[in-house]
Amino acid sequence: MNLSNAIFIPGPTNLPERIRRAIDLPTVDHRSPNFASDLKAIFRQVQNILKTDNGQIFIFPATGTGGWEAAIANTLSRGDRVLACRHGVFSEKWIHLCQHFGLEVDVIECDWRGPANPDLIEAKLRSDPRGEIKAVLVTHNETATGVRSDISAVRQAIDSAGHSAMLFVDGVSSIASMDFEMDTWGVDIAVAGSQKGFMLPAGLAILGVSQKAIASGATADLPRFFFDFRQMMQTTSSGGFPYTPPMQLLAGLNESCKILLEEGLDAVASRHFFIAEGVRRAADAWNLEVCAHDRSFASDTVTTIFVPEGRDSNQLTLHLHQKYQMSFGVGLGQFAGQVFRIGHLGQLSIPNMLAGLATIEMAMRDLDYPINAGVGVAAAQEWYRIPISVKPAAGLLSECGVISDE
Ligand SMILES: Cc1ncc(COP(=O)(O)O)c(C=O)c1O
Numbered sequence: 001m002n003l004s005n006a007i008f009i010p011g012p013t014n015l016p017e018r019i020r021r022a023i024d025l026p027t028v029d030h031r032s033p034n035f036a037s038d039l040k041a042i043f044r045q046v047q048n049i050l051k052t053d054n055g056q057i058f059i060f061p062a063t064g065t066g067g068w069e070a071a072i073a074n075t076l077s078r079g080d081r082v083l084a085c086r087h088g089v090f091s092e093k094w095i096h097l098c099q100h101f102g103l104e105v106d107v108i109e110c111d112w113r114g115p116a117n118p119d120l121i122e123a124k125l126r127s128d129p130r131g132e133i134k135a136v137l138v139t140h141n142e143t144a145t146g147v148r149s150d151i152s153a154v155r156q157a158i159d160s161a162g163h164s165a166m167l168f169v170d171g172v173s174s175i176a177s178m179d180f181e182m183d184t185w186g187v188d189i190a191v192a193g194s195q196k197g198f199m200l201p202a203g204l205a206i207l208g209v210s211q212k213a214i215a216s217g218a219t220a221d222l223p224r225f226f227f228d229f230r231q232m233m234q235t236t237s238s239g240g241f242p243y244t245p246p247m248q249l250l251a252g253l254n255e256s257c258k259i260l261l262e263e264g265l266d267a268v269a270s271r272h273f274f275i276a277e278g279v280r281r282a283a284d285a286w287n288l289e290v291c292a293h294d295r296s297f298a299s300d301t302v303t304t305i306f307v308p309e310g311r312d313s314n315q316l317t318l319h320l321h322q323k324y325q326m327s328f329g330v331g332l333g334q335f336a337g338q339v340f341r342i343g344h345l346g347q348l349s350i351p352n353m354l355a356g357l358a359t360i361e362m363a364m365r366d367l368d369y370p371i372n373a374g375v376g377v378a379a380a381q382e383w384y385r386i387p388i389s390v391k392p393a394a395g396l397l398s399e400c401g402v403i404s405d406e
Contacts, residue, residue, distance in 0.1 A: 005324075010173055010302035010341055014352075018259060019199055019200060019252050019259070022252050028251075030241060042057075048257075049265065052182040052210075059253070063195070064172035067170075071207065071213075072098055078222060079102060080104070081106060085149075087147065090139050090170060112334060113293045115150060115297045118156065121157045133165045134165060135165055135168050136167050138151060138169050140180070142299075144332040146290070151167075167185075167187050171192050191207055197301070197345060203249045214229060269300070276301070278383045278384050279353065286364070287370075289305070291303075291339060300345075308369065320363045324362065328342055
């Protein structure tokens with residue numbers, strides 16, 4: 001395997017050099033006084049990234065799945081009702097997790113090529129005048145389908161229904177890459193994972209939790225120990241951790257937050273849009289269908305693309321891996337074998353992205369796909385040549401080579 005090729009799976013992402021250096025640490029004493037102040041600084045930066053003033057930050061040695069579990073185990077009781085849209089494998093998996101914990105899940109079946117449906121959420125909440133539904137679960141960015149949901153519209157749906165349900169959002173593949181506004185959107189729990197927008201190795205579940213969600217923990221009776229918010233808050237507020245913390249990953253998170261905030265969150269989101277749009281234009285030029293029916297909901301971190309009917313997309317991703325040592329995402333769930341996914345989140349330069357598109361193009365031609373040589377790359381190139389008005393970042397933006405007109 002050629003490890004110098006960029007990786008195009010939708011997380012874990014390529015590791016920026018600054019982060020690799022930050023995590024390359026000798027053993028650090030987690031009971032030293034420095035730890036407490038470092039942790040506070042990390043929490044403050046994560047609050048800025050989630051755009052929350054009062055949301056409490058929790059960081060667990062876990063992954064996004066652990067974040068899902070922490071969200072429900074700390075706020076709900078056995079038999080509680082929750083409402084969730086199913087529109088991809090990740091929203092589906094969170095539903096399964098809730099069911100496993102004995103929650104009653106009202107599932108809204110949505111088109112897997114579209115977002116979570118705020119109208120159906122509102123209708124369902126209106127049919128619950130006694131307020132039995134305790135939480136609405138939404139996956140902001142379905143990594144399987146490359147479709148973004150409108151969290152602000154879901155908040156409006158909850159408010160229009162006059163319902164008191166909390167809003168829990170899986171932002172695993174959106175936070176720190178795409179626009180995310182925890183306070184403005186009234187999100188009660190936001191779940192992220194270190195290996196996506198934060199550009200770290202896997203290993204941290206990162207959560208922002210509203211005071212309302214924390215308060216709901218007083219009566220919640222689902223079993224929790226490792227993920228207990230109470231013991232985590234108690235120990236971190238006095239400068240410790242309830243168990244041995246992953247010091248190197250935390251140092252990496254500190255650096256990652258610095259990189260993101262130096263660039264500016266608007267610039268980070270613009271950069272992701274810019275890179276993603278080039279990929280979508282390449283797909284159009286190949287005459288291949290992007291999974292997102294409505295482009296205004298297309299994800300800026302992953303693009304899911306259908307292969308022509310009768311083809312097996314796994315053959316394409318395997319060929320890319322074996323012949324060109326380049327990794328792309330495979331199709332998941334009901335789209336397995338029908339789609340491939342191009343991950344374009346985190347640190348990724350325009351030349352890297354073009355290399356990825358050129359390599360897919362070669363692989364498709366090797367496999368006799370009906371595409372003309374160079375058309376996808378040319379479409380992306382023309383887009384990438386456009387000067388865009390994103391604020392130039394001190395760090396990543398220049399490293400990424402995003403063109404700036406300033
Ligand atoms: C949207 C989304 N949610 C949850 C998860 C699960 O996260 P993890 O694999 O870190 O447990 C993923 C993983 O890719 C994801 O993309």
